[in-house]
Amino acid sequence: EAGVAQSPRYKIIEKRQSVAFWCNPISGHATLYWYQQILGQGPKLLIQFQNNGVVDDSQLPKDRFSAERLKGVDSTLKIQPAKLEDSAVYLCASSSRTSGRLDEQFFGPGTRLTVL
């Protein structure tokens, strides 16, 4: 079974530029998550989708970050414009989210963003 795929793996941009990350979850997984992991810290949830609807985006900086999950499969996370403090690894995860049962989240390898 293929895991969670993310691209690109690395991205270097200058501040005020825009950037987009792509995630393809495990086939059949209804729930998709985007996390931000700043160097030396644990991952922080940015947004959670259930199929193509947003469940939780309370920690997403909506003035510059946006995410979508059209058709309930792939997802993109965009930053526009980027700031220096956005330098981090952006992790995508998915889970099958069977109703009433706690499901394991499977993580992709992440995209390492450096903002200069």
Next chain:
Amino acid sequence: AQSVTQLGSHVSVSEGALVLLRCNYSSSVPPYLFWYVQYPNQGLQLLLKYTSAATLVKGINGFEAEFKKSETSFHLTKPSAHMSDAAEYFCAVSPNSGAAGNKLTFGGGTRVLVKP
């Protein structure tokens, strides 16, 4: 709000020695608890999870953790460290009910160095 504290950002152990990583949580009700491992340039992999069944949980790669409600702790141990255990370890907490049941809050992580 739930939170997780990992004591010690770095731990150094000798090969064959006991590995002990400390995790304390803050929650109004007993939550679900997890330990994840992250190898360099990779995503997170689930080691084990506590979901209110047995308080001593066994995971992969010889790791285990014990849930102690009175101490609000979920420390991770492995009797004998192997060089391949060198990685970063994250403790995480999730609410044990409701739509937010899959929302993970991570600790800051503990990096383990294994000396030959």
